[in-house]
Amino acid sequence: xATTSGSTIIGESxxxxxxxxxxxxxxxxxxxxxxxxLTRTLVVEPTGIVKAxxxxxxxxxxxxxxxxxTASESVEITKEGRMVGDIAAPRVIIVxxxxxxxxxxxxxxxxxxGERPSRPAISRPxxxxxxxxRGARAGKKEEAKAEKAAPKxxxxxxxxxxxxxxxxxxxxxxx
Amino acid sequence: MAQAIEKASPSRSGAHTVIGxxxxxxxxxxxxxxxxxxGTVKGKISLKESLxxxxxxxxxxxxxxxxxxxxxxxxxxxxxSDKVELKTDCKVVGDIRAPRILIADGATFKxxxxxxxxxxxxxx
Numbered sequence: 001x002a003t004t005s006g007s008t009i010i011g012e013s014x015x016x017x018x019x020x021x022x023x024x025x026x027x028x029x030x031x032x033x034x035x036x037x038l039t040r041t042l043v044v045e046p047t048g049i050v051k052a053x054x055x056x057x058x059x060x061x062x063x064x065x066x067x068x069x070t071a072s073e074s075v076e077i078t079k080e081g082r083m084v085g086d087i088a089a090p091r092v093i094i095v096x097x098x099x100x101x102x103x104x105x106x107x108x109x110x111x112x113x114g115e116r117p118s119r120p121a122i123s124r125p126x127x128x129x130x131x132x133x134r135g136a137r138a139g140k141k142e143e144a145k146a147e148k149a150a151p152k153x154x155x156x157x158x159x160x161x162x163x164x165x166x167x168x169x170x171x172x173x174x175x
Numbered sequence: 176m177a178q179a180i181e182k183a184s185p186s187r188s189g190a191h192t193v194i195g196x197x198x199x200x201x202x203x204x205x206x207x208x209x210x211x212x213x214g215t216v217k218g219k220i221s222l223k224e225s226l227x228x229x230x231x232x233x234x235x236x237x238x239x240x241x242x243x244x245x246x247x248x249x250x251x252x253x254x255x256s257d258k259v260e261l262k263t264d265c266k267v268v269g270d271i272r273a274p275r276i277l278i279a280d281g282a283t284f285k286x287x288x289x290x291x292x293x294x295x296x297x298x299x
Contacts, residue, residue, distance in 0.1 A: 007193075007195060008193055008194050008195035008198050008214070009191075009192055009193045011191050011192035011208045011209075011210075012208070013206040013207035013208045014192045014204060014205070014206035014208065014210065015203075015205045015206060016200060016202060016203070016204050017202045017204075017205075018200060018201050018203055018218055019199075019200070019201040019202055020198065020199070020200045020202075021198070021200075021201075022195065022197045022198035022199060022214065023197035024195045024196075024197045026198070030192070
């Protein structure tokens with residue numbers, strides 16, 4: 001009984017039209033249309049067709065899924081899987097041979113955000129010397145202040161910044 | 176009684192559809208194979224084969240199948256082309272229409288019973 005109550009199977013000739021909710025694994029070999037909400041894993045087998053808004057923990061697609069899939073853990077489209085719709089899950093696996101059309105949203109990618117602010121900080125010193133019209137810009141007080149503030153800040157750190165600071169000082173002298 | 180069901184269920188689940196005990200379906204189920212229900216189904220069930228409502232199964236739906244075996248709860252009308260069996264400890268509320276209807280000792284049932292097979296006579 002434990003084995004059967006832990007997993008639900010929708011057989012090949014079965015069509016379910018409506019909403020399906022549950023707290024156990026679900027294997028679909030037939031058709032499910034409507035909405036499908038599970039707190040565990042959905043497996044769509046090669047004969048299975050799901051045309052539904054799907055909300056699950058894990059999703060393995062070896063059949064056909066048409067609709068949006070939201071998974072709290074992972075979505076995997078196997079080589080036999082075909083899907084049209086949007087995927088929202090922290091882990092999305094699409095293997096070679098799988099067919100998919102739609103958007104993928106893996107959520108907030110925190111690592112790149114942490115890197116981005118530091119990257120411009122490095123690239124700025126190299127970009128600044130490249131700006132030619134220093135003389136014209138020097139007339140604007142705001143920019144002059146900004147440029148004065150910049151060399152004051154980073155006197156100690158790397159030599160690249162030091163190069164930029166030297167050139168800025170030259171601009172100030174011309175003024 | 177419960178043991179008999181437990182023994183029977185794995186063989187059923189091997190080839191056919193099982194709706195597990197934590198599953199709730201609101202809508203329509205149709206198909207050409209046996210269906211075992213351990214969970215909850217609301218709406219409508221249409222099958223060409225047998226429906227098994229196990230002791231944990233709850234159905235609030237009209238049922239149209241060949242065979243029905245109820246050990247759980249059914250609220251709704253049952254129409255079977257072959258047989259309806261209400262087993263011990265089942266609870267059924269609704270009308271039953273089938274050529275063969277079995278109600279076991281201990282079953283709870285409220286509704287009309289119709290064993291005249293009008294559809295078959297009309298069909299012939």
